[in-house]
Amino acid sequence: MxxxxxxxxxxxxxxxxxxxxxxxxxxxxxWGVCPEHGGTLKSRARATEGFDSWCTDPVCFNVWPYDRLDAAxxxxxxxxxxxxxxxxxxxxxxxxxxxxxxxxxxxxxxxxx
Structure with a gap:
């Protein structure tokens, strides 16, 4: 099944x-990943509109102004x-x-x- x-x-x-x-x-x-750390992304909807995504690795400062996690x-x-x-x-x-x-x-x- x-x-x-x-x-x-x-x-x-x-x-x-x-x-x-x-x-x-x-x-x-x-689906997206951090290009340097792999499957470490988090995303959230912004209060106004759109999304933010960021890497959760503590030494990484990568941030994207869109929902990178759910994008190709x-x-x-x-x-x-x-x-x-x-x-x-x-x-x-x-x-x-x-x-x-x-x-x-x-x-x-x-x-x-």
Whole structure:
């Protein structure tokens, strides 16, 4: 039985695969990260309008005037994630850092320069 979360995750990975084929030089993950620290973002709605996002790493002062967490990543691709099922996704430094900490069956490989 597949849960809604499993279906949503599968849809996000399918989107990443399509994006990898369409733009192999851009990160394909459909959510943002801190480019220096990975999955450390927080976002909040502003009191007036819009959002702010920031990195929660104590030595990082990165702040964005939009909801970076819920926006597609726009960083350049620097790594390939080779999933256990042989799918490949191109990702940026921040997503590669996060993937190294989270994946168990797969590899994170630096793209050739």
């Amino acid at each position: 597949t849960t809604d979360t499993d279906s949503a995750t599968a849809a996000l990975y399918a989107q990443a695969l399509q994006s990898t084929a369409a733009a192999p030089n851009r990160c394909t993950v459909p 990543c726009t960083e350049p691709a620097t790594h390939t994630i080779q999933a256990d099922d042989s799918d490949r996704y191109v990702v940026c430094d921040g997503h590669a850092l996060t993937a190294r900490a989270q994946i168990t069956d797969g590899q994170v490989l630096r793209l050739p320069a």
